[in-house]
Amino acid sequence: MLTVYNLKMPHAVYGGENAMDNITAILKNHQAKRVALFTDGGILASGLFTLPEAAVKAAEAEYYVLSDIPPEPSYTAVQQIVDQFKENGADMIIAVGGGSVLDAAKLASVLVTDEYGVKELLDTPGRAKKCVPTILIPTTAGTGAEVTPNAIVAVPEKELKIGIVNENMIADYVILDARMVKNLPRPIAAATGVDALAHAIECYTSKKANPFSDTFALEALDLILNHILPACDDPEAMEAKNRMQIAAFYAGIAITASGTTAVHALSYPLGGKYHIAHGVSNAILLAPVMRFNAPVCEDRLAKAYDRCCHEAENRCQSDSEKAEWVIGKIEEIVRHLNIPTSLKEFGVPKEDLDGLVEAGMLVQRLLVNNMREVTPEDARNLYLEIL
Ligand SMILES: NC(=O)c1ccc[n+]([C@@H]2O[C@H](COP(=O)([O-])OP(=O)(O)OC[C@H]3O[C@@H](n4cnc5c(N)ncnc54)[C@H](O)[C@@H]3O)[C@@H](O)[C@H]2O)c1
Ligand SMILES: [Zn+2]
Known part of the structure; x- marks a missing residue:
């Protein structure tokens, strides 16, 4: 903090x-x-x-x-x-x-x-x-x-x-x-909505998190986790679309006050080299990076659960259960919205791994915000996981 x-x-x-x-x-x-x-x-x-x-x-x-x-x-x-x-x-x-x-x-x-x-x-x-x-x-x-x-x-x-x-x-x-945003085509609503989700959760688990950014990041997270699916699926769900628009704005405020982390850092070479849309490359990396980060920010993910999980039944008890719920929810959203979960369909060959790691490690502006240090070896493993 x-x-x-x-x-x-x-x-x-x-x-x-x-x-x-x-x-x-x-x-x-x-x-x-x-x-x-x-x-x-x-x-x-x-x-x-x-x-x-x-x-x-x-x-x-x-x-x-x-x-x-x-x-x-x-x-x-x-x-x-x-x-x-x-x-x-x-x-x-x-x-x-x-x-x-x-x-x-x-x-x-x-x-x-x-x-x-x-x-x-x-x-x-x-x-x-x-x-x-x-x-x-x-x-x-x-x-x-x-x-x-x-x-x-x-x-x-x-x-x-x-x-x-x-x-x-x-x-x-x-x-x-x-x-x-009323008639935003579903694939664009999905990718850009998950980008906002990444902004919120990365800023909340960033080394630069602070009371200002937490306020906006948590509210954005709550709105997005609970409204992104109807906003993307249902053309008539104006209330959900409204909330997504406000949530994306709040998540932007969280970026201004705090900063994104390793998801965005490792995503930049995917946009730069393979022209994968920003929201899509973030969506592919979001759950793997959060799972990598979980050991050092479980308490924060648990607080996010307490704020965002409104399901009355089957409440999670421990911080690790709560953190896993949040990461599982992100995976479920990405899958439901038919966003790719790996680089397979973008034809990224394994031989490109060294170059990806090198380029990703250059994004120190954001990597320094990550609560868990990301070594070149870690970056390689994360890219390998999504290849
Ligand atoms: N400045 C920042 O803080 C910040 C934060 C995150 C991402 N970005 C950057 O933003 C860019 C991505 O922006 P984006 O994800 O909003 O997409 P985009 O602006 O690239 O738009 C993608 C496509 O969607 C179309 N589109 C947009 N709104 C539409 C609508 N309502 N109806 C129909 N079509 C619509 C556009 O015409 C375009 O063809 C990337 O370059 C990314 O790096 C900037
Ligand atoms: Zn972004």
Whole structure:
């Protein structure tokens, strides 16, 4: 547990019915004249974009759309969008999408300068300063990118994904409008929901855990463990979808106050080298890493059980039983949601093991948060377990 901690948050967060309507007032308060709307092809095709677009039109601001953002973009793909943004200029950024779009917009908001670009921030993230205010509207539930100071990009030459962290990238405004996640396709809802689950449980069992992060991590965990299945399975389960959206946001706050651990660290090479979606690679690693960690955080997992298990019958008694229930529940969720539980279907050959271990061990930013030390031998065993 940290003994000194802080929490940096967006200026304002709007949730509940028709939260999107607040955009008009925000733009008017800022006297925004020209707005850059960041999104991607999937969101445009889904028809979701019309809601924020209508709110911008109502503010009578001029706007243009940047939508050439691939899922899980490389730093060069993000730089291309940033360059388009710099050419066109804007006094407000609105981003509508999953983590890929939100992260690209967050980077653009600190890169209206010719002194450095995304590549330079990979080495010296502290240089970035906020240039343009942001309104972030997540459409997955989700990465929590709407509230974190992080932006994750793929770095093909290192076969890794790398997180750029700078508090200047924290959103100015966040809009959690349930309509944006209502029709989330099941595989995306499943993978991004388990990503949020990973954020919550990793932050709760992180060396950087503290009273601020615990509050949000535990609430997120309770909401996710008990609502993720109906939210993904039942198109009409609006209450469950709402709760997942709020839980993903809370789990993002937990990341901001604490930090993820070995699940995310070992997952980055899987995204970087094999382009496995972020939520899927985390889902594959989540139960094996938690089982590896359990001996040193059984008490925390037991507290998570006490908070999240609402089954009246067959109560677990000991800490180890409770910890096993939590890990078993995660396995059950991943299986039920038809997310792969190993790397088999991604064609990862055993010969790649050394490279994976080497790349995973580079992610010390997150590995240092893991309560149980992860040696290269441990990383090898964990990768072997999921091959
Ligand atoms: N900044 C952070 O704190 C943070 C945290 C975790 C992950 N990430 C990063 O976020 C990225 C992943 O984001 P993601 O998992 O949200 O997915 P994504 O943004 O990559 O989107 C995946 C696909 O889903 C589509 N989509 C999104 N919302 C939709 C909706 N409501 N309806 C229909 N289609 C929709 C998109 O168009 C896209 O094709 C990765 O790069 C990951 O590393 C960032
Ligand atoms: Zn994540």
